[in-house]
Amino acid sequence: MPHISRLSIPKSDFPTLIDVLNLNESDFRKLLEAIREATSALSRLQLETQLAPSLEAPRHKLQDILRLFITLYRVQWEANMSTQRFVDAVIEAIQRNPEQSLASVGDKWDTYRHRLQALMQFDEPLGIIAKVAELTSASAQTLHDARIITDIRPVFKSDPSEAPAAALILHDLVITYHDDDRLKTFHVTLEDNDIQILRTLLDRAEAKGKTLRSMLVGAQVAVVEESLS
Numbered sequence: 001m002p003h004i005s006r007l008s009i010p011k012s013d014f015p016t017l018i019d020v021l022n023l024n025e026s027d028f029r030k031l032l033e034a035i036r037e038a039t040s041a042l043s044r045l046q047l048e049t050q051l052a053p054s055l056e057a058p059r060h061k062l063q064d065i066l067r068l069f070i071t072l073y074r075v076q077w078e079a080n081m082s083t084q085r086f087v088d089a090v091i092e093a094i095q096r097n098p099e100q101s102l103a104s105v106g107d108k109w110d111t112y113r114h115r116l117q118a119l120m121q122f123d124e125p126l127g128i129i130a131k132v133a134e135l136t137s138a139s140a141q142t143l144h145d146a147r148i149i150t151d152i153r154p155v156f157k158s159d160p161s162e163a164p165a166a167a168l169i170l171h172d173l174v175i176t177y178h179d180d181d182r183l184k185t186f187h188v189t190l191e192d193n194d195i196q197i198l199r200t201l202l203d204r205a206e207a208k209g210k211t212l213r214s215m216l217v218g219a220q221v222a223v224v225e226e227s228l229s
Contacts, residue, residue: 007075007089014097016064017090020119021112030055031065032118041125042132042224044070069119073130076120087116132224144183145176148190171195 009017023031034054041047044066052062076086091113119126136142149172154164171190176183190198216223 007086007093009090009093009097013064013068013071014094016061016068017094019061020065020068021108021115027056028115035119035122035126039124040222042129042222044129044133047125047129069126070130070133072120073126074134077127077130077134083117083120087113087120090116141177141179141184143175144178147174148172149174 020028020031031051034051035047037054038047038050041050044063048059048062048066051066052059055062057065072086072090076083079086081089091109094112151170151172153168153170155166155168156162157165169192171192171194173188173190174185175188176185178184213223
């Protein structure tokens with residue numbers, strides 16, 4: 001795994017990080033307790049749903065907080081850094097940030113460090129969710145959307161003013177997928193028998209999924225059911 005000697009915090013994430021570290025003591029404890037009790041969450045959406053009733057933060061702020069810290073867990077995992085070293089790297093990144101006024105921080109550095117250490121101790125659920133997200137995104141391409149456009153294509157005689165001699169019914173399968181940070185699209189033309197082939201394959205994949213899910217449940221292994229896109 002790569003080693004990170006100098007961590008940078010994106011400008012867009014910096015306000016969220018500082019807001020969390022500057023929470024009053026009561027709100028920060030509520031956040032920790034809510035995360036601690038949400039061990040069954042296996043996706044960011046599940047975690048967000050479980051945390052929302054316990055916290056007073058607006059939903060969009062909670063989304064920003066979870067997105068940020070799941071990303072921090074992923075970075076720590078990829079860098080193979082201990083929690084202490086990673087927290088030190090985050091503190092150094094905050095200190096280097098040109099938007100951070102040291103005068104406004106004063107003696108808060110110890111508080112920041114302790115709060116980051118507390119937030120980076122949740123192997124469940126945050127660490128697990130981060131690893132699930134990493135494994136999902138490790139695929140070269142992931143599906144974003146799919147649709148099928150069905151149309152008629154007439155076959156004209158040599159004289160196009162005459163009625164068509166025949167017609168084809170064709171289906172245009174349009175797949176939109178994620179390729180790294182970009183969306184790409186490709187088209188595949190299908191005939192009716194091609195649809196049957198796809199249906200057979202999809203039915204078989206669904207049956208295999210049900211079999212594997214049953215095996216995992218029997219082994220008491222949680223199954224991630226939600227999309228992470």
